[in-house]
Amino acid sequence: MLKLNETHDPGLRSWVTSANDGVNDFPIQNLPFAVFRPEGSVEFRGGVAIGDQIVDLLVLSKSDVLPAQLRPTLVAAAKPELNDFMAMGPSAWSSLRFALSRALRQGSELEAKLRPCLVDQANVEYKLPCRIGDFTDFYTSVHHATAVGSLFRPDNPLLPNYKWVPIGYHGRASSIAVSGQEFPRPLGQLKGPDDETPSLAPSKRLDYELEMGIFIGSGNELGSSIAMDEAESHVFGMCLLNDWSARDIQAWEYQPLGPFLAKSFASTISPWIVTLEALAPYRRAFSRPAGDPQPLPYLSTEQNKNAGAMDIKLEVLLQTKNMQAKAEAPVSLSRSNFSESYWTVAQMVAHHSVNGCNLQPGDLLGTGTQSGPSHEESGSMLELSRGGKQPVQLPNGETRTFLEDGDTIILRGYCDGPGLIRLGFGEVTGTILPAQLNC
Amino acid sequence: MLKLNETHDPGLRSWVTSANDGVNDFPIQNLPFAVFRPEGSVEFRGGVAIGDQIVDLLVLSKSDVLPAQLRPTLVAAAKPELNDFMAMGPSAWSSLRFALSRALRQGSELEAKLRPCLVDQANVEYKLPCRIGDFTDFYTSVHHATAVGSLFRPDNPLLPNYKWVPIGYHGRASSIAVSGQEFPRPLGQLKGPDDETPSLAPSKRLDYELEMGIFIGSGNELGSSIAMDEAESHVFGMCLLNDWSARDIQAWEYQPLGPFLAKSFASTISPWIVTLEALAPYRRAFSRPAGDPQPLPYLSTEQNKNAGAMDIKLEVLLQTKNMQAKAEAPVSLSRSNFSESYWTVAQMVAHHSVNGCNLQPGDLLGTGTQSGPSHEESGSMLELSRGGKQPVQLPNGETRTFLEDGDTIILRGYCDGPGLIRLGFGEVTGTILPAQLNC
Numbered sequence: 005m006l007k008l009n010e011t012h013d014p015g016l017r018s019w020v021t022s023a024n025d026g027v028n029d030f031p032i033q034n035l036p037f038a039v040f041r042p043e044g045s046v047e048f049r050g051g052v053a054i055g056d057q058i059v060d061l062l063v064l065s066k067s068d069v070l071p072a073q074l075r076p077t078l079v080a081a082a083k084p085e086l087n088d089f090m091a092m093g094p095s096a097w098s099s100l101r102f103a104l105s106r107a108l109r110q111g112s113e114l115e116a117k118l119r120p121c122l123v124d125q126a127n128v129e130y131k132l133p134c135r136i137g138d139f140t141d142f143y144t145s146v147h148h149a150t151a152v153g154s155l156f157r158p159d160n161p162l163l164p165n166y167k168w169v170p171i172g173y174h175g176r177a178s179s180i181a182v183s184g185q186e187f188p189r190p191l192g193q194l195k196g197p198d199d200e201t202p203s204l205a206p207s208k209r210l211d212y213e214l215e216m217g218i219f220i221g222s223g224n225e226l227g228s229s230i231a232m233d234e235a236e237s238h239v240f241g242m243c244l245l246n247d248w249s250a251r252d253i254q255a256w257e258y259q260p261l262g263p264f265l266a267k268s269f270a271s272t273i274s275p276w277i278v279t280l281e282a283l284a285p286y287r288r289a290f291s292r293p294a295g296d297p298q299p300l301p302y303l304s305t306e307q308n309k310n311a312g313a314m315d316i317k318l319e320v321l322l323q324t325k326n327m328q329a330k331a332e333a334p335v336s337l338s339r340s341n342f343s344e345s346y347w348t349v350a351q352m353v354a355h356h357s358v359n360g361c362n363l364q365p366g367d368l369l370g371t372g373t374q375s376g377p378s379h380e381e382s383g384s385m386l387e388l389s390r391g392g393k394q395p396v397q398l399p400n401g402e403t404r405t406f407l408e409d410g411d412t413i414i415l416r417g418y419c420d421g422p423g424l425i426r427l428g429f430g431e432v433t434g435t436i437l438p439a440q441l442n443c
Numbered sequence: 444m445l446k447l448n449e450t451h452d453p454g455l456r457s458w459v460t461s462a463n464d465g466v467n468d469f470p471i472q473n474l475p476f477a478v479f480r481p482e483g484s485v486e487f488r489g490g491v492a493i494g495d496q497i498v499d500l501l502v503l504s505k506s507d508v509l510p511a512q513l514r515p516t517l518v519a520a521a522k523p524e525l526n527d528f529m530a531m532g533p534s535a536w537s538s539l540r541f542a543l544s545r546a547l548r549q550g551s552e553l554e555a556k557l558r559p560c561l562v563d564q565a566n567v568e569y570k571l572p573c574r575i576g577d578f579t580d581f582y583t584s585v586h587h588a589t590a591v592g593s594l595f596r597p598d599n600p601l602l603p604n605y606k607w608v609p610i611g612y613h614g615r616a617s618s619i620a621v622s623g624q625e626f627p628r629p630l631g632q633l634k635g636p637d638d639e640t641p642s643l644a645p646s647k648r649l650d651y652e653l654e655m656g657i658f659i660g661s662g663n664e665l666g667s668s669i670a671m672d673e674a675e676s677h678v679f680g681m682c683l684l685n686d687w688s689a690r691d692i693q694a695w696e697y698q699p700l701g702p703f704l705a706k707s708f709a710s711t712i713s714p715w716i717v718t719l720e721a722l723a724p725y726r727r728a729f730s731r732p733a734g735d736p737q738p739l740p741y742l743s744t745e746q747n748k749n750a751g752a753m754d755i756k757l758e759v760l761l762q763t764k765n766m767q768a769k770a771e772a773p774v775s776l777s778r779s780n781f782s783e784s785y786w787t788v789a790q791m792v793a794h795h796s797v798n799g800c801n802l803q804p805g806d807l808l809g810t811g812t813q814s815g816p817s818h819e820e821s822g823s824m825l826e827l828s829r830g831g832k833q834p835v836q837l838p839n840g841e842t843r844t845f846l847e848d849g850d851t852i853i854l855r856g857y858c859d860g861p862g863l864i865r866l867g868f869g870e871v872t873g874t875i876l877p878a879q880l881n882c
Contacts, residue, residue, distance in 0.1 A: 258701075
């Protein structure tokens, strides 16, 4: 997945001119996948973003624009769930990307025939890109693990297994929704340090988590495992993930089996999946701080050392109800970078399957909150407000320790670099509604 | 789900005479559902057990044996995944049960027309009865929690939240298979107390867990919750569940986010789902030991107090490779009863959804290991062997602290009582293969 080819050429431009402005997330070097339906249409279908447009793969699959041998791939990618396309593996994904890259380039002879397959992104509705069989959430930021650990276990912030095991846990798949999700503040058992007994109440410490999502492409059979040097060929692509968390529910419930209702009320992902192939130019060397143990052999390859990290810039923004009422733009809460992750995508996949666990096409892995080394790079409000003790000051005079009803959180991510095209993930937004007190 | 009707009458007998012998798990009062295919057939379909036979619902749905108004229900129940039937709710499940009970009774006029729909259980293959979207595992046996807690945390066996929160965690859905599952011993990171660093190796402390599974019928919307007095109407039925566990992998990985690879290599369920309606005669009063806190209001109803418990007798059996070679019968390791559970089915459902988490038709909830109050009633080898320190002596001279390659574990469950019919769950078997050392 690291090899560059003509689709990565920074010099490429599209005849869809909005793709060429240098700020749009979807230049011709990106070509991410989503599932959408045009306004007024009943049927969801696969699509590929280009500038402010979408190539409607359902319409395209019924045309003769692309070569006939791509038909089975195109038919799978046009479905309302991308699982079958994801299962086809890197050569199928790559061949469709290659054909679309050529067809969308400035000067392509296919422009006139492909133009009727375009839909304006402003006029579509998105849904989850696939059936997510299982959702696993990792915990790959050592900065987040240390910061949160110091709040929950001041004496023992980073547990002894952290630098050896890519810590992860099973998450809830049913409550994952696409960007735009609105959900009521969750109720749960809360027990403050001075409360004699717990009580059921709306969470008072509701939080976001800035994560990336990793979509599994082709899977493995139960009882087999995926080795490190094969791991990336099982990954279809990545998205943005907001793993909403109720910190007070979590604090009371999580011992000894981990987070449960603190997480399962909502998780929101961006509609667009940027393929691992599109991310190839933004790979970086991956190393560990001096003195840290080296990964065990099953989590270690030369390739992972040389290019396991990904330079993906991440940002969290908040738009409060007040800001929305006054049509004020969202404000930035923090920025970080996925290259700071203590474990790589390949390590997550190899570790997940080393016990014989079967990963399936469309499974989603979360990276865990991506906090950077400095406090300003915190990926959650829990960290930014130092456990709720230090309110975050917003430019309009409001403050936040945790999220309030009506708050909208927006995550964004993009890649760039010297001599490289800027390429983005779009965004994921989610809004908190008041608690439903009918219980 | 507690009301008795004519289908529960202990006096009923079937013209399928094997159902009437008093020891068969599937008398006419049971009528559990599974998905199967007859030998030589490609197509899986729904079926209902009666004695040693199965009513093939696909064949039945194409006949005019049952009244026409049952057609939509029957068509849903005949599918290779029962999710649509599960989603239809109690009145649909109940009406099909009622019609089948009448048609299968001694003296029914429908005998001649129904007989061609029967298939011998000896000649079928089972599969998972539905698409399991999410799997949640609870921890409802206080005896198990205390026994295991004392091994992992001798100073602090039962955590302060246990008697307030029905502790649960998200499990892995992809690795659940139907009875007969064979899987290699999982590899994982192991670190003994004297090891300086962990290493990758096959688990040395592989275990079973004696659980019941609970299948969700109709679900709830994300953001809504299911109140206690509605909870049982969302439950389709129950099965047996062996939640295989690698204790050494678990001990090293589980802090702070809970069990992960220690569980996700295999989980095995019995093919037959006994409906909650069939279990109505075996309900018992549910109470807590004196001095224990009462459940919070959202987990409490009169009905739950009066009849929240279920008298389901459970048993674990082991057949070692040596026993199989000599055609020796499996030996019993322990017996317990689901009525000992600290939390009820309704409480698990109400708690799971109180935060707005959406349960979906076909979701599986595990009860957690059902250990009874005495050591002999331990639901896992970890407990029976007191953390591996006290080998269990088998009648053939072998011993076990944990499971060995070639071991087959069999779980069985049944209900009976004075004046009641004996009704069973069938069994779930699973076998451990040697580790795959290709990594």
